[in-house]
Amino acid sequence: MRLRLRTLWLAIMSVPVGLPQPQLAPELLGAPPVDAWPTYHGDYSGRHYSTLSQIHQSNVKNLGLAWLYRANTNAHGAETGGSVPEAVPIRLGPGALAGGLLKSTPLFVNGVLYFSAPDHAWAVDARNGKEIWHFFWKTSGGDHIGNRGLGMRRSWLYLETPDGYVVSLDAGTGKERWHKQIADVRAEYFATSPPIVIRDHVIVGVSGDALDVPGWLESRDPETGEIQWKWYTTPRAGESGIETWPDAYAAEHGGGMPWQPVTYDPDLNLIYATTGNPNPVYRGDLRKGANLYTASIVALNPDKGKMAWYFQSSPHDTHDWDAAQVPVLFDLNLNGQPRKLLAQASRNGFFFVLDRTNGQNLISTTFVESPNWFKGVDERGQPIPNPEKDSQLGGTLISPNNGGAANWTPPTYDPETELIYLNTAQGYEIHYQYKTDGPSFGSSGHISQAVGGIEASLRAIDPKTGKLRWVHKYAGTEWNPPRPEHLGGLLSTAGKLLFAGAPGGFLVAYNPETGRQLWHTSLDREVSNTPITYMLDGVQYVLAAAGDTLYAFRVQH
Amino acid sequence: MALVPISVAFSQQIGGRAGQAKIDAASVERRNQVYRPNCGFCHGLDARGAAGPDLARSLIVLKDVDGKELGSFLNSGRPEAGMPAFASLSPEQSADLAAFLHAKIEESRARSPIDVNAIVVGNAAERAAFFKGDGKCRTCHSPDTDFKGIGAKYDPFVLQGRIINPRGGRDGPSIKPSTVRVTLPSGETVAGRLVAVDDFSVTLINGSGVRRSFFRDNEVPKVEITDPYQAHMDNFLKITDKQMHDLTAYLVTLK
Numbered sequence: 172m173r174l175r176l177r178t179l180w181l182a183i184m185s186v187p188v189g190l191p192q193p194q195l196a197p198e199l200l201g202a203p204p205v206d207a208w209p210t211y212h213g214d215y216s217g218r219h220y221s222t223l224s225q226i227h228q229s230n231v232k233n234l235g236l237a238w239l240y241r242a243n244t245n246a247h248g249a250e251t252g253g254s255v256p257e258a259v260p261i262r263l264g265p266g267a268l269a270g271g272l273l274k275s276t277p278l279f280v281n282g283v284l285y286f287s288a289p290d291h292a293w294a295v296d297a298r299n300g301k302e303i304w305h306f307f308w309k310t311s312g313g314d315h316i317g318n319r320g321l322g323m324r325r326s327w328l329y330l331e332t333p334d335g336y337v338v339s340l341d342a343g344t345g346k347e348r349w350h351k352q353i354a355d356v357r358a359e360y361f362a363t364s365p366p367i368v369i370r371d372h373v374i375v376g377v378s379g380d381a382l383d384v385p386g387w388l389e390s391r392d393p394e395t396g397e398i399q400w401k402w403y404t405t406p407r408a409g410e411s412g413i414e415t416w417p418d419a420y421a422a423e424h425g426g427g428m429p430w431q432p433v434t435y436d437p438d439l440n441l442i443y444a445t446t447g448n449p450n451p452v453y454r455g456d457l458r459k460g461a462n463l464y465t466a467s468i469v470a471l472n473p474d475k476g477k478m479a480w481y482f483q484s485s486p487h488d489t490h491d492w493d494a495a496q497v498p499v500l501f502d503l504n505l506n507g508q509p510r511k512l513l514a515q516a517s518r519n520g521f522f523f524v525l526d527r528t529n530g531q532n533l534i535s536t537t538f539v540e541s542p543n544w545f546k547g548v549d550e551r552g553q554p555i556p557n558p559e560k561d562s563q564l565g566g567t568l569i570s571p572n573n574g575g576a577a578n579w580t581p582p583t584y585d586p587e588t589e590l591i592y593l594n595t596a597q598g599y600e601i602h603y604q605y606k607t608d609g610p611s612f613g614s615s616g617h618i619s620q621a622v623g624g625i626e627a628s629l630r631a632i633d634p635k636t637g638k639l640r641w642v643h644k645y646a647g648t649e650w651n652p653p654r655p656e657h658l659g660g661l662l663s664t665a666g667k668l669l670f671a672g673a674p675g676g677f678l679v680a681y682n683p684e685t686g687r688q689l690w691h692t693s694l695d696r697e698v699s700n701t702p703i704t705y706m707l708d709g710v711q712y713v714l715a716a717a718g719d720t721l722y723a724f725r726v727q728h
Numbered sequence: 729m730a731l732v733p734i735s736v737a738f739s740q741q742i743g744g745r746a747g748q749a750k751i752d753a754a755s756v757e758r759r760n761q762v763y764r765p766n767c768g769f770c771h772g773l774d775a776r777g778a779a780g781p782d783l784a785r786s787l788i789v790l791k792d793v794d795g796k797e798l799g800s801f802l803n804s805g806r807p808e809a810g811m812p813a814f815a816s817l818s819p820e821q822s823a824d825l826a827a828f829l830h831a832k833i834e835e836s837r838a839r840s841p842i843d844v845n846a847i848v849v850g851n852a853a854e855r856a857a858f859f860k861g862d863g864k865c866r867t868c869h870s871p872d873t874d875f876k877g878i879g880a881k882y883d884p885f886v887l888q889g890r891i892i893n894p895r896g897g898r899d900g901p902s903i904k905p906s907t908v909r910v911t912l913p914s915g916e917t918v919a920g921r922l923v924a925v926d927d928f929s930v931t932l933i934n935g936s937g938v939r940r941s942f943f944r945d946n947e948v949p950k951v952e953i954t955d956p957y958q959a960h961m962d963n964f965l966k967i968t969d970k971q972m973h974d975l976t977a978y979l980v981t982l983k
Contacts, residue, residue, distance in 0.1 A: 358790040382837065383785050424785055541965065565849030565973045566888055570964070599964060601888060601972075605842045610776045612784060612836040620885065622892040625964050646944075646951070647925040649961065650895045675926035688946055691928060 195280045195323050195342075200368060201437055208279040208703045211320045211365040212581065215435035216500040217443075219583040220663050221704045225711035226726055227666035231680045231690045235727035237712065238300030242273055242719045244291060246307050252347035253309025254334055260307055261290045261315055263719035265696075272699040273716035274317040276365070276581075276660070278328075279705045284714070285323065285342065286700075286721065289315040289333045289363075294345060297707055300723060304345030310334045314361040314379065319432070319579070319700075322366030322373060324393045329373050331362035337375050337391060351396040353377060358384045366391075367432045367442075369473045372399060374442060376429035380491075381613045383450040386428040386465075390476060400476030404429055404446045404464050412463035421458045426450030427465035431495040431579055436511070439528060441470045441479055443500065443513060447493035448485070453562050453604055454611040455489040462487050466494040468515055468523075470530060480530030483553050484517040489561045490544065490602070491573055491614075492519040497581045500527060503589060505635060514634050516582055516593050518575030519544070521554055524634050536637035538577075541570035541597035541625060562604035562617055572598035572624065574654030581701050585663035588683045590631045590640055592661050592669055596652040598624035627652035629671055631686060641686040645674045653697070659715065660701025670713060672698025678715050678722075695720055759828035762821050766814060775832045780811070784836040789829045795822035798829075844885040850973030852981050858971040859978070864959045871982055879982040888976040892964070894957050904956040908932050910942055911950040918942075922953060 195209050203222050204213035213219060226234065242263045249260075263271040269289070277286040283303060284295045290310050294303040313333030322329035327348060328340040335354035340347055353375055354360030360379040367374045373391040390399040404427035406412035408419035416422040428447035435442045449465035451457055464478075466485035471478055484494035499514045513527035520542030524534035532552025544560040560567055570576075574596060582593035599622050606616025627648040631640040645652075659672035669683040676697050680690040694717035702715040713724045764773065770780035783789055792798040799822030805813030817825075859865045869875050882890070889896065895903050908922040910930060920934035930951050931941045942949055955961065 355791050357793065358787060382790060382833070384787060384790065420781065559969070563849075563969070565847050565969070566976075567969050568892060568967065568972055597964075599892065601892065603842055603847060605846060606840075610782050610785075610836070612833075615837050616840075618842050620889045621896075622889050623896055625961065646927050646930075649955070650893060650957075673927050675928070677926075677928065679927070688927070693928075 194326055197325070199280075200324075201435070204703075204705065206706055207281075208277070208705050209323055210278070210367060211276050211322075211432045212434060212497075213703065215367075215369075215437065217434035217497045217581065218499055218501060218586075219581050219661060219701060220585055222665045223704055223706060223711050224664065224666040225706070226664065226668065226704070226713065228668065228682060228689060230726050231666070231668055233726045233728070234680070234690055234692070234713065234724045236692075237723040237725045239723070240295050240300040240302070240721045242288060242291070242293065242721075243302060243305055244288075244307075249305045249307040250345040250347065251307050251309060252338060252350060254311045254332075254336060254350070254352075255309050258309035258311075261288070261310075263288055265718065267719075269316045271719055272317065273719060273721060274700050275320040275716070276701045277703060277714060277721065278321055278323050279703065280323060280342070282707060283342075284721075285321050285328055286716075287318045287321050287330055289318045292321060292328065292330050292340060292345065294342065295721070297712070297723070300721070306330075306340055306345040306347070308332050308336075308338060311356060313356045314359070316361075317363050319363055320365030322368045324368040324373070327393065329366040329368070329375075329393075331364055331366060331375060333361045333363070335360050335362055335377070337362070337366060337373070337396065339396060349396050351391065353389065354379070358382055360384065364430055365432045367435065368393060369435055369442065372473050374433050374473065376431070376444070378428045378430040378447075380426045380428060380448060380450055380452055383424040383426065383612060385423055386426055386447060388429045388433075388444050388471070388476070390473065402471060402476040402478070406463065415461040415463045417457075417459055424450060425458060425462060425465060426452075428493070429495070430493070431497065434498050434500050435473065436500055436527060439511070440472065440474070441527070442473045443498040443527065444469050444471055445493075445495045445498055445515070447495055448488045448491050450613065451611040452491050452614045453489055453602070453617040454607075455487060455561055456607070457611055460487065466492060468494060468498050468513070468525070468530075470527070482523065482525055482530045482532060482551070484515060484521060484523060485519050485556075486549075486553050487556055488519070489556065490519070490569060492517070492571070492575060494518065495579055496577050499582060499584050499591065501584045501586065501634070503635060505533070512634065514584070514591055516577040516591070516595075516632070518571065518577055519554065520571050520576035522632055522637055523552065524637065534634070534637040538630060538632055538639070539571075539595050539597050541599070542576065543568070543570050562602035564603065564605055564607075566601040566603050566620070568599060568622075569602050570597060570599045570624065572600040572621065573619065574598055574656070576655070578654060578656035580656045580658070580660035583661040583663040583669065584634075585669065585683050587665065587667065588631075589633070589635065590683065591634055592629065592631050592663065592671070592683065594627065594655045594658040594661065594671060595630050596624065596627040596655045598652050598654070623651045625649060625652065627655065627658070627674065629673075629681070629686065631683070643681070643686045648674055657697055659698030662702040662704060662713070664704055670702045670715070672715070672717075676717060678702070678717075692724070694718075694722060755824070755827070756831075759824040762824045763828045766817075767825070775829060776836065783829050784832045789826070790833070792826050795819065795824070795826035798822055798826050842885070844883045847888065848884045848977050848980050850970070850975070850977035852974065852978035855971075855974040855978040858967070859975065862966065863963060863971065863975075865975075867959060875979070875982050877983065879980045884976055884980050887979045888972065891972060891975050891979070892960070892967070894960055906953050906955045908954070909952045911952075912942075913948060925951065925953070
């Protein structure tokens with residue numbers, strides 16, 4: 172008892188006077204996620220790997236439900252903010268807008284979980300799943316396709332909204348501190364991305380390829396919300412890369428939305444951003460050229476927003492394949508040399524490994540068998556699109572389909588197996604371009620017919636060779652494979668475990684060496700976010716969301 | 729299992745642009761009268777660009793509400809870019825212009841329905857090599873039996889989709905089920921019509937009409953599925969667009 176009182180006294184003494192609680196200690200940002208999961212990726216690397224091993228291959232069979240939390244979207248009792256005076260809350264759950272899914276990867280800081288959905292944010296007690304606060308944003312509109320999570324710095328949370336704002340909340344109370352418009356919903360911009368906090372920068376991106384508008388990534392001041400820099404994803408007149416567009420007008424209307432969170436290498440002081448597809452989406456004839464820097468991986472200085480290098484995953488894309496998939500950072504010995512690497516499994520079916528110091532390409536290969544749209548790779552390792560596979564009046568059979576061979580849900584890199592794991596699909600579509608004259612706009616004059624596909628599978632890729640180590644085909648997915656992001660993201664741990672969602676609404680633990688299933692549980696729907704793990708009171712938890720519900724698991728004795 | 733025949737985007741949009749431009753059809757002509765003499769010469773009679781830029785894609789127009797931002801922009805113009813000032817334009821005229829241009833945006837972005845007959849671009853006579861050879865179509869199909877009248881039954885768009893995936897599509901006929909054989913650790917085998925399968929269970933209806941379900945644990949029990957459409961599955965990786973076009977053109981002739 173004396174010890175507990177003393178602990179309590181120390182805890183009180185350690186609270187700086189005048190600062191609100193709870194605090195995220197700055198040194199936790201970017202550290203291996205153990206007692207905290209303070210950013211979307213856990214750390215900055217995008218590996219979605221945990222050093223925790225209390226849950227391991229021998230006891231994972233005893234994993235059981237600790238608690239669940241069903242997202243409360245009731246405006247009554249919520250903290251509110253908004254861009255309009257009144258709005259009806261967006262519900263979650265089956266039948267709701269955009270499937271009503273919790274796509275958010277929770278943050279875990281000081282025993283509290285913070286997560287979000289379009290127009291909503293929650294704080295939940297990680298010990299029992301009880302809601303601490305609920306924030307509701309009164310929206311003026313926008314695409315409510317999803318919200319992928321929050322950013323945090325000290326006591327402040329950062330939320331992007333479908334109507335194009337970034338909102339700062341007090342993590343202790345859920346009260347709004349300020350909000351700033353980042354993009355105009357009237358031009359059909361929207362925002363889904365978790366802000367990534369790097370020192371005194373809050374990095375936010377925008378979405379929206381409906382109306383041929385420009386895309387950019389920007390940095391905001393974490394205290395005031397004022398803009399620090401803005402990096403357009405396509406060049407302006409006179410800038411490098413403009414030669415890959417017919418003219419400056421086409422580049423300015425060329426899209427390239429960076430709608431996914433960045434990863435970051437503190438030693439190189441570079442952020443790795445990924446950009447969306449060019450506009451107009453399917454009329455490549457109106458934007459002849461490679462269309463830099465759309466569908467690309469770009470390295471930027473986080474203090475200035477200056478580009479260090481780029482690699483284009485889909486030069487001159489004509490199939491709506493953004494390259495927004497996570498750029499995963501890891502270090503490996505290649506031919507006896509330690510290398511700082513970056514890997515991306517891109518929506519178009521290509522797996523790339525780059526030297527992340529300079530963007531030099533080391534591996535370009537397909538990670539599924541179906542992609543049929545390219546002729547080869549160029550001297551930079553970038554795919555060369557086959558113009559015959561552009562949409563045609565008579566129909567062009569294309570794989571991957573719009574869902575991609577991979578999509579936004581994060582893969583995982585396991586430093587013990589030195590493998591990358593991800594959910595994949597081999598879907599097909601017939602693309603038709605039935606209007607080919609005159610100006611285009613967004614996706615006008617184009618339609619696609621979904622024709623199912625071959626399968627969906629969990630794949631282990633060796634980044635040293637680009638070769639597949641193992642493939643686990645999901646039973647029953649032939650003819651109509653699910654989009655990869657509809658199975659959720661992945662997590663690997665030092666317990667020699669790989670966690671992944673599977674079709675049919677399962678959360679599964681695998682042996683990462685072999686792909687053998689070690690444990691599974693049935694959820695209400697397919698895993699809709701990316702599982703995380705952390706230590707709380709000496710117990711390791713695994714969390715995953717499915718539909719409108721967050722589930723917490725621990726070993727049951 | 730049902731396929732969505734056309735990938736129509738599920739509407740996730742609320743409010744925003746769609747809500748702001750209330751098009752009053754009765755005043756269309758009045759708006760034309762503001763637009764044509766003032767703007768048409770540079771921006772084209774349809775506003776989609778001529779010497780001046782395409783106004784349906786203009787960020788100023790996109791972000792405008794009821795002509796307010798547009799009006800103040802037009803009042804001062806952009807002389808350095810060759811865009812004159814329209815100082816005498818009234819707020820009502822700006823609102824009319826905005827309404828005209830917002831209608832152009834909606835008109836321009838529309839994904840109007842495809843003419844399903846226009847997609848028939850192949851040569852029916854050139855189908856033979858694939859039909860009789862590589863594609864293995866003749867193994868199961870004949871113009872005298874199952875294909876009789878198929879060109880009258882389905883439109884070309886549906887026919888083309890079903891060449892690739894016969895299990896889906898609009899107005900599809902009843903689908904032939906896959907069959908499955910489950911071999912239990914004891915050596916006992918249970919076979920029947922496949923009802924459902926995932927990584928952790930398999931369900932079938934046996935020859936006596938009895939429904940059976942089994943747990944699956946990695947490779948136990950052994951599950952072997954036979955798919956009557958396997959030849960179509962194999963074609964995903966090898967059919968060319970020309971073969972698909974020629975087959976479509978051929979099936980259309982089987983009225």
